[in-house]
Amino acid sequence: MLAVQTLLASSLMASTALAHFTLDYPTTRGFDEDKEPDFCGGFTSVSSRQPFPLGSGPVHIDSHHTLATVVAFISTSDNPSSFDDFNTTSNGTSIPLASSIFQVAEGDSCFNIDLGGSLGLTNGSDVTLQIQYDGGDGNLYQCADLILIDGYEIPSNETCTTDASKASDASATSSGAASATSSASTDPSSSSGGHKEIVGFGIMSVAMGLAGLTLL
Secondary structure: OHHHHHHHHHHHHHHHHOOOEEEEEOOOOOOOOOOOOOHHHHOOOOOOOEEEEOOEEEEEEEEEEEEEEEEEEEEOOOOOOOHHHHOEOOOOOEOOOOOOOEEEEEEEEEEEEEOOHHHOOOOOOEEEEEEEEEOOOOEEEEEEEEEEEOOOOOOHHHOOOOOHHHOOOOHHHOOHHHHHHHOOOOOHHHHOOOOOOOOOHHHHHHHHHHHHHOOO
């Protein structure tokens, strides 16, 4: 019995430890898995701004969940300090999503965001990108600070060979975990009000499976 309980606890801890994602390109402000449920992943100060194309450019994330829901936001504030800064500009103009809401599988995923002229962005504009990610156990966040450069050339190894946000079979890959993540709050207005926590199906499956061993 003790061995089973120990195994159950270890499995739950391992599942929780893997319940995050990383923003690999553009480079995140910082990463601390314990702070990822917080605004900008807990890193609230603007870091050195990285050059990024004025227009379409790639984003790379590494997902540690079997299936997760992702969306990208953009802020034009010099120093965004809340989710509201990703909803509207300083003059009250609504900011559209920087990507569609889509799903990714475990591992590296690449998708393009369009930082064109719809918000009046120009060469040299400072913006902050925030990625919201939900693998079934609540929203997680990462931010990157950018300066938009007209004609900036992305390193060839960072371009998307497949755009995950436009994958034609994204909806067809839905599973029980996907159903849970899709019910998470993924629009800007609800993000500003807090996080919707959802119990991860992976953890629950491990718990139920191992608990059944105690009956043997």
